Amino acid sequence: MNANTWTIAAARDALRKGEISAVDLTMSCLTAIDAADTLGAFVHKTPDIALDQARAADARLKAGAAPDLCGIPLGIKDLFCTKGVPSQAASNILRGFRPEYESTVTTRLFDAGAVMLGKLNMDEFAMGSSNETSCYGNAVNPWKVDDRKLTPGGSSGGSAAAVAADLCLGATGTDTGGSIRQPAAFTGIVGIKPTYGRVSRWGVVAFASSLDQAGPMTKSVRDAAIFLAAMSGHDPKDSTSADLAVPDFEAALTGDIRGKKIGIPKEYRMDGMPAEIETLWHNGAEMLRDAGAEIVDISLPHTKYALPAYYVIAPAEASSNLARYDGVRYGHRATLSAGDGITEMYEKTRAEGFGPEVQRRIMVGTYVLSAGFYDAYYNRARKVRALIKRDFELAFANGVDAILTPATPSSAFGLGEMASADPVEMYLNDVFTVTVNLAGLPGVSVPVGLDAKGLPMGLQLIGRPWEEGDLLNHAYVLERAAGFVAKPGKWW
């Protein structure tokens, strides 16, 4: 039946019509997962939990009036704390950690009857754009055009690979600078980062608290709307979660964007951008125009400074957040030598437990927050951030409803190909996505076409704060017009 290839929307309907049981749907995913170990997507499999949840979902579906996600098998990024199940943010420093509590997002999903298939690979502490910094090893893109293995992107690389390879119907991701949208673009799926505060961060391992947001990664825009609604909502346990009602995002998918104004920011036309990306962007704008939207050129003048501001602010927040990994309360503690005191314990534990990229970012953050540099770097970056946010506010104040940009500066690259690059080159992957985190806006990546090599390419739509429904409606129009139906050929 290949039910693992279904969308959430299709499975929802089939479950209600009794065409399949949640147990059978879950089994088809578990079978696909066991045959896909080479993709490195699932790093902790939880078949027993999945089947228990599926049986409970079947009972609930039978009783009627079950929520949309009841019986839907999902993958959960390793960044989410899941009670009794390893949750280690792909880091050796959290090896063996089994939370005594459940994150708000997974609590909501389970309350809605969703099924957890297991935990998904990612970059360590969500720091990376290629899933190559994981303590579990690389996640691999199911898309392949020659003998090279390609990155699924990062940091939510395992989530992207799992959804694209039909190992699950959808997956949770998190996005601090592009970590949902870039991997979604690299694997030909949909990923939305909601407005900052839409989804609770409680129980999600923190990277940069003012930028982190969780969101869904799915096979269609409709699935993203269904999934996002189930994750969203006010949580008293996260003081930055917004006390706003969650609209019916799926109902917003009318397919009608006539009269809407779409901004094309000239600053996103980068030097050296591949012609294919430029063409894709142009075609995407034409699709929205054909659907009755008005295309307008806009300017977001501080775009160029988003990446440097991000690489001050994110490491600064990370250096504070990751101070908790001290070898005392949870996770790894280094073996100490005779005479070692508490300082040696901290230093050895953190040197052994954190990988090189995480160590670098902690040290960069420590540096920019240290006495004498705080104003020069951190405060200046926060001022530039205010200007970046203002750029967007001015565009929206001028009547723009959504902004269309490329999602990534290239299609997926080969694993290991960036190994000799300096860290800053890898950071350039986030160039089109990071502005959205700095401004706290919702952004969605939609697959729109294949490049000449045969790899998926995505476009990003950026929306007004709290208008995920309207944003997803634009994405829905783009998805239908693009008609992207390609799937990776199965080689794994």
Add this chain to the structure above:
Amino acid sequence: MSIDIETARRVAKLARIRVEEADLPKLAGQLNDIVTFMEQLNEVDVTGIEPMTSVTPMRLKRRADVVTDGNIQSQILKNAPDAREGFFAVPKVVE
């Protein structure tokens, strides 16, 4: 501002991450590249701009200052690398 080996050593110390002496030059070089990248921010005129403090203008919620949980000692200690007699155990702190 450039990061020399001495600065790299000091930052590693502040971050409580042990870096071997032989690895300091490479680390200093990488930190230097990143900091140089950040220095583009000096091109921006930020006169009169307030540093951004929150993404959406909202007041943080308040709650009553009361105990909301407790009696979960075993859960708190469950994941500790070294827990003894109801406490986290660490190497000697006071000389």
